[in-house]
Amino acid sequence: MDAEPDNWTVLGDFTYSTGMGGHVRFIVERNTEDAALHGISSNEDLGAGPRPVAVFKHPPDGPVTWRPAWQGDPMCEAIERDARKIASG
Numbered sequence: 001m002d003a004e005p006d007n008w009t010v011l012g013d014f015t016y017s018t019g020m021g022g023h024v025r026f027i028v029e030r031n032t033e034d035a036a037l038h039g040i041s042s043n044e045d046l047g048a049g050p051r052p053v054a055v056f057k058h059p060p061d062g063p064v065t066w067r068p069a070w071q072g073d074p075m076c077e078a079i080e081r082d083a084r085k086i087a088s089g
Helices: 076-088
Strands: 008-019 022-031 037-043 051-057
Touching: 008 076, 022 076, 037 076, 051 076
Parallel strands: none
Antiparallel strands: 008 022, 022 037, 037 051
């Protein structure tokens, strides 16, 4: 994410099935210094731990900044929708 690693509070998570028995857990966090800044990370149950996926402002203020590996991924729209639901809560 684009801020200091200790400046994030976990708000919630959601999980998507990848088929073939796999799952990806997405974690939504809020920055403690900028309450509008939120991050999404993923954990694919492969033992590597959470990896950054995107950073966004909520309420919306410009586009979501996706990590290069995620840009254009067909799941992005659903990930953003579910992350914003958690950020709104």
